Amino acid sequence: METSSTTRLPNEILFNILSHFCLHCQDHYNQDWDERPLRAIKPCREEQQPNAKSWYSIERNTLFAACLASKGLRDIAQPILYHEFVLGYGDSWKSDLYDWGGRLISFMQTLARRPELCRQVKVVYINTRLFTSNDEGKRATLLEAARALKIDLPAVWKQRASNILASEAEDWPEVYSIFLSTYLDESRDWTEKQERRLRRAMDQSPAPAWRWLNSELMAMLIAQTHAVQYFSIQGNRTWPTNGLPESSLRSLGVVNLPLKTLDLGIAANSLIELAPTLRTLNLHDYSGDLSAWDTELPNLKTLRITNDYLSANTLRRLLDACTGGLVAFEFEAYKRVAESPRCGFEDYENYTPAPPHMLRDSHFQPSDVIKILQKHKNTLRILHLDLTNREYRTKKIPLDVNLKDFSTLQHVFINAFQLLGSEENIEIEHEVLIRLLPRSIVSLVIHRENFRRRCRVKEALFALADSKSRSPDHFPFLKHVACNLRKRSTTVSSLRSLFEPVGVEFCTRVESLNKLKPYLSGHNGSSSLGFPVFDDSSDAEL
Known part of the structure; x- marks a missing residue:
C-alpha cells in the first residue's frame, strides 16, 4: 500500500x-x-x-x-x-x-525474462570478481538467454566448432572443439575420451573450459544489452588467452552496437569492429592483435592506450582508421610487473610475461607518432606520449621532426629523453622546445626520468622561459609548464620567476595517466594461460 x-x-x-x-x-x-x-x-x-x-x-x-x-x-x-x-x-x-556470487547470472536471467529491461541498460562494467565461482548455473543462464533471443545456441556452437579460428582455440585446441560441440548438448553424446578431456579442462587448473564459458557469457550479455552506450571489461586470467572469441558475437546476430565508450582489458577486436559510433576507446594491457586492423572508426575522438606495446605499422593502421579526426591520442608504454620468476613458479601470480610481439623490439619511436599523426594535425588537441618504461630503447626526436603544423594542439606530455636523448655524450639542444612546440600550445608537461638529465631539461626550460619573456607573442596561449624537478631547488625558483611575469604557471607535479585513470580500476593483468595443458598418454590408446 x-x-x-x-x-x-x-x-x-x-x-x-x-x-x-x-x-x-x-x-x-x-x-x-x-x-x-x-x-x-x-x-x-x-x-x-x-x-x-x-x-x-x-x-x-x-x-x-x-x-x-x-x-x-x-x-x-x-x-x-x-x-x-x-x-x-x-x-x-x-x-x-x-x-559477488551469482550477481551476473541473476542479472542476465532477469534480462532474459524481462526483455523490455534490456533496452534500459546503458552502462556495463565487468569486474572479474563476478567470475570467482564456477558452476553449472552459467550453462543454464546461457541457454535461457539464448531462448529469449530466439537463438538455438547448441546448434550455433556446433556450427562454430566446424570452423574454429586458431586464435580462439589456443588454450587447448584439441578440447575447444569438444567444448563447443558437446557442452550445451542435452544428450551429452560424447565418447569416453571426449568426456575425460572436457572434465580435465573444467576441473584441473588452470581450467580453460571455465575461461571459455566466461567469454561466452560476456558475448551473450552484449547481445542482450543491445542499447548499451558504455561497456568496460576488466582483464586477467578469468578469460581465455585471446579474450573474447571473434566468432561468438557474430554467431549471436550482433552486427551493430551503439557504443560511445569502450574500456578493454582483454582482447576483443570484434567488439571494437561492431561499434561504428565509438567516440572513446581505452585499451589497457591489451593483448589483441591489431597489426592487421582495417576497420574504420569514423567517430573516434579519443584513443588511450596504457601498459602496452605497439609497432609503428600497427600504430599507423589504428590512427589511419580514425577517419573523423582524433582529438586526443594518449599512450603509456608497457611495463613488466616483475621479472621472470627465478625459483620455479612460486611467484607466478605476480609475473607479467612480455607479449609475444615484444620478442623482437619493433616499438614505434616518437618521430613515428608525430609523422603518423599528421593526418590529425587540424583536430588533435591532446598528445600524451609517455615512454618512461622504454627510456633506453627510445631515440631522440630528430631535428627535422616537430609539431609546428599541429594548429589545434594545446596539451603535450612528453619524456625528457624524447627531447634530449638518453646518451651521456650527446650534444644538448637548448632550444629543442622552441623548435618542437606549436604556436597553439597551452600546457606542457615534461617527465624527467633520472637525476643526470636534470641539467639538460633545465637548459631547455630556461630557453623556453627566456623566449617567452623576450617575446610574449611567442607561444601566446601558453599557461602551464610542469617538470618533476626538485621542488625547492633554485632551478625551480628561477624558472617560476621567469614564467610568472608572462602569465605561465610552473610546477613540479607530474602525474601519469595510468595512475589517475578512473576506468578499469582494481587488479588488471594478463589473460595468458597459466600453464600449458598436456594430454595424458592414455588418450592415445582410446
Whole structure:
C-alpha cells in the first residue's frame, strides 16, 4: 500500500529523487576527468574501506527497496535500476563484505525474462570478481538467454566448432572443439575420451573450459544489452588467452552496437569492429592483435592506450582508421610487473610475461607518432606520449621532426629523453622546445626520468622561459609548464620567476595517466594461460 506522501508527488519528482542513486542518471560517466594538465581529482566520497559495506551497493539498495515498496514506485525505480550494471565500480570492489556470487547470472536471467529491461541498460562494467565461482548455473543462464533471443545456441556452437579460428582455440585446441560441440548438448553424446578431456579442462587448473564459458557469457550479455552506450571489461586470467572469441558475437546476430565508450582489458577486436559510433576507446594491457586492423572508426575522438606495446605499422593502421579526426591520442608504454620468476613458479601470480610481439623490439619511436599523426594535425588537441618504461630503447626526436603544423594542439606530455636523448655524450639542444612546440600550445608537461638529465631539461626550460619573456607573442596561449624537478631547488625558483611575469604557471607535479585513470580500476593483468595443458598418454590408446 502506498503512503499518502508518495502518492501526492508527481512521477517526474519521484524520478528525479530516485535517479540520484544512479551514476548514469547523474552523468557520472561523462565527467571530464582528463582535464589538462593531469591532476588528481578530489574524490566525491571517502575511500572504500575493506571492512565497510560497498558504497555502490548501499546506494543501489535504495532502488531495490523502492521496487519492493509498491507497484507505483517499482514502475519508476526499476528502469533506473537497470540503467547500469557496474558492480565493483570505482574503489567499491575493495569491500570484503560484498558477496559477488551469482550477481551476473541473476542479472542476465532477469534480462532474459524481462526483455523490455534490456533496452534500459546503458552502462556495463565487468569486474572479474563476478567470475570467482564456477558452476553449472552459467550453462543454464546461457541457454535461457539464448531462448529469449530466439537463438538455438547448441546448434550455433556446433556450427562454430566446424570452423574454429586458431586464435580462439589456443588454450587447448584439441578440447575447444569438444567444448563447443558437446557442452550445451542435452544428450551429452560424447565418447569416453571426449568426456575425460572436457572434465580435465573444467576441473584441473588452470581450467580453460571455465575461461571459455566466461567469454561466452560476456558475448551473450552484449547481445542482450543491445542499447548499451558504455561497456568496460576488466582483464586477467578469468578469460581465455585471446579474450573474447571473434566468432561468438557474430554467431549471436550482433552486427551493430551503439557504443560511445569502450574500456578493454582483454582482447576483443570484434567488439571494437561492431561499434561504428565509438567516440572513446581505452585499451589497457591489451593483448589483441591489431597489426592487421582495417576497420574504420569514423567517430573516434579519443584513443588511450596504457601498459602496452605497439609497432609503428600497427600504430599507423589504428590512427589511419580514425577517419573523423582524433582529438586526443594518449599512450603509456608497457611495463613488466616483475621479472621472470627465478625459483620455479612460486611467484607466478605476480609475473607479467612480455607479449609475444615484444620478442623482437619493433616499438614505434616518437618521430613515428608525430609523422603518423599528421593526418590529425587540424583536430588533435591532446598528445600524451609517455615512454618512461622504454627510456633506453627510445631515440631522440630528430631535428627535422616537430609539431609546428599541429594548429589545434594545446596539451603535450612528453619524456625528457624524447627531447634530449638518453646518451651521456650527446650534444644538448637548448632550444629543442622552441623548435618542437606549436604556436597553439597551452600546457606542457615534461617527465624527467633520472637525476643526470636534470641539467639538460633545465637548459631547455630556461630557453623556453627566456623566449617567452623576450617575446610574449611567442607561444601566446601558453599557461602551464610542469617538470618533476626538485621542488625547492633554485632551478625551480628561477624558472617560476621567469614564467610568472608572462602569465605561465610552473610546477613540479607530474602525474601519469595510468595512475589517475578512473576506468578499469582494481587488479588488471594478463589473460595468458597459466600453464600449458598436456594430454595424458592414455588418450592415445582410446
